[in-house]
Amino acid sequence: MKMAYQRKLDLQNGKIDLTHGSGGRAMVQLIHELFADAFGNEWLAQGNDQAILPPTQGRLAIATDSHVISPLFFPGGNIGSLAVHGTVNDLAMGGAIPQYLSVGFILEEGLPLSQLAEIVRSMGEAAKAVGIAIVTGDTKVVEKGKGDGIFISTTGVGYVPDGVNLSGDQAQVGDVILVSGTMGDHGMAIMSQRQNLGFESNICSDSASLHELSAALVKHVPSLRLMRDPTRGGLATTLNEIAHQSAVGMSLSESAIPVNPSVRAACELLGLDPLYMANEGKLIAICSAEDADIALNTLQSHPLGKNAAVIGTVVEDPHQFVRVSTDFGGERLLDWLSGDMLPRIC
Amino acid sequence: MKMAYQRKLDLQNGKIDLTHGSGGRAMVQLIHELFADAFGNEWLAQGNDQAILPPTQGRLAIATDSHVISPLFFPGGNIGSLAVHGTVNDLAMGGAIPQYLSVGFILEEGLPLSQLAEIVRSMGEAAKAVGIAIVTGDTKVVEKGKGDGIFISTTGVGYVPDGVNLSGDQAQVGDVILVSGTMGDHGMAIMSQRQNLGFESNICSDSASLHELSAALVKHVPSLRLMRDPTRGGLATTLNEIAHQSAVGMSLSESAIPVNPSVRAACELLGLDPLYMANEGKLIAICSAEDADIALNTLQSHPLGKNAAVIGTVVEDPHQFVRVSTDFGGERLLDWLSGDMLPRIC
Incomplete structure (x- = not known):
């Protein structure tokens, strides 16, 4: 017109x-x-x-x-x-x-x-x-x-595409859990901007489109069960969702979970947990243990996945708990986010 | 879950x-x-x-x-x-x-x-x-x-479905313009509710799904060029859109345009024009003059189209004007809505 x-x-x-x-x-x-x-x-x-x-x-x-x-x-x-x-x-x-x-x-x-x-x-x-x-x-x-x-x-x-069948209910006991990079960047970038916390210069949202990363995983990882992006509620809440859908538990290693040092420092200062903070350019992938290396290599060979890591395994658990072993030999339960750590994050 | x-x-x-x-x-x-x-x-x-x-x-x-x-x-x-x-x-x-x-x-x-x-x-x-x-x-x-x-x-x-090709740029000189029922009911229902005008009891929104009416027109009217629902800006603005898309003019007869008497009375009271008021359960259809009767019968045989009418014709006009001949033998131009008669109508 x-x-x-x-x-x-x-x-x-x-x-x-x-x-x-x-x-x-x-x-x-x-x-x-x-x-x-x-x-x-x-x-x-x-x-x-x-x-x-x-x-x-x-x-x-x-x-x-x-x-x-x-x-x-x-x-x-x-x-x-x-x-x-x-x-x-x-x-x-x-x-x-x-x-x-x-x-x-x-x-x-x-x-x-x-x-x-x-x-x-x-x-x-x-x-x-x-x-x-x-x-x-x-x-x-x-x-x-x-x-x-x-x-x-x-x-x-x-x-x-034909042959691709991914869903949150596909995780199996013995599978490995990967993330494509550092956790909590988006949430902390918004929080620091909103509260004028003064460490803005170091912390940047990870907002990005993950279609190339996901297509590469689909192509190279035959046992890929599911992918999900840990947005609101962060890694902890998203893994709890998957654990419920698949009726399994999850066992994570805290030291294996990548967190940007400045995000970690800001979280410690504010008493927040990066595992509950939103991401907007990261994915969780779950596949068989045999495919762990190929999945990790696939992620790491893309710029958006260079900090990818295997962070834990899918375990049998009638309670469907997500547990994380801490750096000091202890273990803590990662429950669903129950309040609202940071409203209007996306 | x-x-x-x-x-x-x-x-x-x-x-x-x-x-x-x-x-x-x-x-x-x-x-x-x-x-x-x-x-x-x-x-x-x-x-x-x-x-x-x-x-x-x-x-x-x-x-x-x-x-x-x-x-x-x-x-x-x-x-x-x-x-x-x-x-x-x-x-x-x-x-x-x-x-x-x-x-x-x-x-x-x-x-x-x-x-x-x-x-x-x-x-x-x-x-x-x-x-x-x-x-x-x-x-x-x-x-x-x-x-x-x-x-x-x-x-x-x-x-x-294959073979169906409708678009706002398909209106042709000589075509007829139909509406499926009375104009302005939704807009006036909202206005009377919002302003507590006191004639709520008579005026009801026409909000309805038109999928059956549109499917019947597609089925029975071989020359159907396009359909459109006159929502924000009403009949006048929607016809101007179509006139621009198809590079034609339109000539309407005011007395042929169905308007609910209580909507007309309310409009007169408030100095508003029902042809600019929003509808949420009415459609405009344009087809060849030869198919005018079958289109009208198709609309009228459905409960949502019982007040359907042929309201005008598509004419040649380099200015792409929409004109309406009034009941008193005059003619007025129906221009695009230029202000905002009633915000948040849908």
């Missing part, structure tokens, strides 16, 4: 107002001058209320996430890149090839257009890097004080 | 708190005791971060909507049923068969669990009535004052 506007959007000093969500002229302008430019592809250009796409090549995979992170911008990314990475990762963890993304924006009246433009640009770049097309979307605006800048809901659609 | 909680959710007096979005135990409980019960299906029960589904039978269709309507409950529905209908309709308007839905909830701390339960129940019922499965979802919680009760983002996925 071509349309003549009285003036172009003022991306330096303009702000979102309620007309941008009205369905009328102002919304169409926002879509044309901002979204179409950053996301442009043949399907979005159809300009209909739905995208019509080629048939998928296998089983269909769908994942969705709503992003409410505060602050919107943080070391290592912003809510836009995070929204793409998060949903790509949810698809990738199921062994799916991510193909398409839909995006729903909920904007608060008064949001600077400069911030929106930067967020949208980051989304476009993140999607392009993955090779995923943003094919349809929706924009709503709420009154000042009824939102918080911007919330972004992303839904990813892709396909699962 | 089975898990023993200290106590069940208190659906009478409980409220949402930040732990319900933490990824930990409270969130899992919310999912199990509320969402799984209302939405239950084999794919949701997989309990992974993505749903893996059978291959689709044709071209893939994706549509998304974020819902921020205020108030949450209104005559004729609530934000939950509206979220299902809205996204089903966006798929259906493209000639797609809706199959799956993903749901992202953004909850405000303090939201009564009783309200959430009612909304979730309505979503489950609306989805069941359509035969669409809610296969995956996400829940986030924001602090009190950073949201407004509940926002719901829904993404629908379906397939387009």
